[in-house]
Amino acid sequence: MAFRERLSVVQAYRFALDLTARQERVVLAHAGAARVAHNWALARVKAVMDQRAAERTYGIDEAGLTPTQGWSLPALRRAWNQAKSDVAPWWAECSKEAFNTGLDALENWSDSRTGKRAGRRVGFPRFKSRRRSTPSVRFTTGAIRVEPDRRHVVLPRLGRLKLHESARKLARRLEAGTARIVSATVRRDGGRWYVSFTCAVQRTQGMPACPDATVGVDLGVTHLAVLSTGEVEPNPRHLDAAARRMRRLARRAARRVGPDRRTGRRASKRWERASARLGRAHARVAHLRRDGLHKLTTRLTREYGTLVVEDLNVAGMLANRRLARRIADAGFAELRRQLAYKTGWNGGRLVVADRWYPSSKTCSGCGAVKTKLALSDRTYTCTTCGLVLDRDVNAARNLAALAATVAGSGPETRNGRGADRKTPLAGPVAVKRQPGTATAGKTGTVPPQGRTSNHELTYAS
Incomplete structure (x- = not known):
């Protein structure tokens, strides 16, 4: 073995x-301590920054400016320990980890600005409200x-x-x-x-059931995912299913006496109960969506060795007011995030097609590319070879064929058609298949989708 x-x-x-009620009060006290430490540190840092900016306008040289306040956790912790007796006389009632939680959040912005933190740029920190922030x-x-x-x-x-x-x-x-x-x-x-x-x-390290099989995954709103094998994953549309109840709960909360920051009016108990019901309804939708995506991505990564998805411009798609709610409900970004780490866990590979690759306009039979293809055209008809196929299945087959042009064994490989604008490529560039290059006896260049035999699989003993 x-x-x-x-x-x-x-x-x-x-x-x-x-x-219990007592435990919840203690946890809320610790979360409140984290919020107090965060707001104090942010106010201190901003005050020092504003003071230094004002001193520069007075003509003071850099050596004579007010000393800077570091953004790192050790620097903020030293400053907090010196001022906590005045800022929070009750500090001994909470764990030191609560204050570190609030101070550590400021370091994320500094690390993101200097390049120490990977991922999307973190915005400048804001003050946290007792009612609006998440404990x-x-x-x-x-x-x-x-x-x-x-x-x-x-x-x-x-x-x-x-x-x-x-x-x-x-x-x-x-x-x-x-x-x-x-x-x-x-x-x-x-x-x-x-x-x-x-x-x-x-x-x-896992191993997919079909390590040599490649599948293209075309994401959409009508169907959540369409595979190059012809399998269709329906879109559950959890938000639409719960929309009627959520509208009723929102109307009920709107009729209650809510908080008013301008007059200092506090919310009524009835408003708090109605808002809690609405929050639980939103949480239920999020949990159902997350559960469905986990089941789908787990099944795909355990079955196929190579998965190909598109690099969708979700932020741009959300600008379409007619489709924004349905796109947000589908969870395209979360689905791709789960595929990225689950392919690594299961020994597979994820190929991300370039944003400008014409998967929907390209014929999966001969490789001809249409100049225009309206979104209302749900059936792809090729004028060159006469192929008639569902639009989403055709796009998924093109994505699967694209994996054959990419080299590499990493868990996520970027891929494209060689576009020279907008989207920088972080990996090898695929050459688009030219019309008329289909292999004889096959539909396009889609790799075989069959399963491997059981004796080809290895198991951990």
Whole structure:
């Protein structure tokens, strides 16, 4: 039996909590402490920046300016320790991790600006409101563990908290020594409290059921995903299904006496209950959407060795007011994010086609490219070879054929048609198939979609 490679990944395990009234008050106090520390640090940094800018207008040289306030967590922590007795005389009632949670958020903007933080640029931090901000607190040190009964967790200063569900998946890894808890975050989402454990996990490298098979995935609104094999994944449209109830809950909340910041009016209890019901309805839609995407991406990455998707301009698509709600409900970005890391877990490869690759306009039979193709044309008809095929299936087949022109074995490979504008390519450039180059006896150049035999698969012993 062949041994598979072990991967070191960072994985989060999220569990719902069943807190008592006293425990909820303690957690809210810690989240409030994080918010106070964040607002204090942001005000201090902005005051120093404004002071230095004013001093420059007075003609003071750089050496004589007010000393800068560092954005790093150690620098902010030193400043907080000097001022916490005056700013928060109650600081001893909360864990130090609560204040670190608020101070650490400011470092993200500094790291993003200097290039230390990967991903999209982080905007300049804002002050957090008690009513509008999401209560959250993170623990990185102290007693963080899962109890042997797998129904309780222990966190610093919060003590023993009951879980709404079993933590057996995480407990098994902790007992086997293949996972180590790095941090734990308690957060309120949709009226319910959750705890998320960020863990360093040793995962066994998986292998797809069809390691040599390639599938193109065309995302859309009518159907969530259309595969090059002809399989259609329907769009559940969870938001549309819950729209009627959410409208009724929103009208009910609008009739209640809500808060007014201008007059200092506080919200009524009836408004708070109505708003909580509306929040739970939104959370339910988000949970259903996330669950469906996880099931779809897990099935695809465990079955196919290579998946090809498009680099969709979701932000531009949301500008279409007629389709924005349905596009946002589909969750294209979340689907691609899950495919990216799950292909690495399961030993597959994700190829991302360039944003300007004409997958819908290209004939999957002969390679001819139409000049125009209206969105209302749901059937693709090729005037060169006479191919008549569903528009989405044709696009998915073109995406699958594109994978054959890309070299590389990484979990995510970027690909394109050689466009020289707008979208920079981070990987090898694919040459677009010319018309009339279809292989004899095959439909276009789509790789075979069949399964491999069982004796070709290797399993970890």
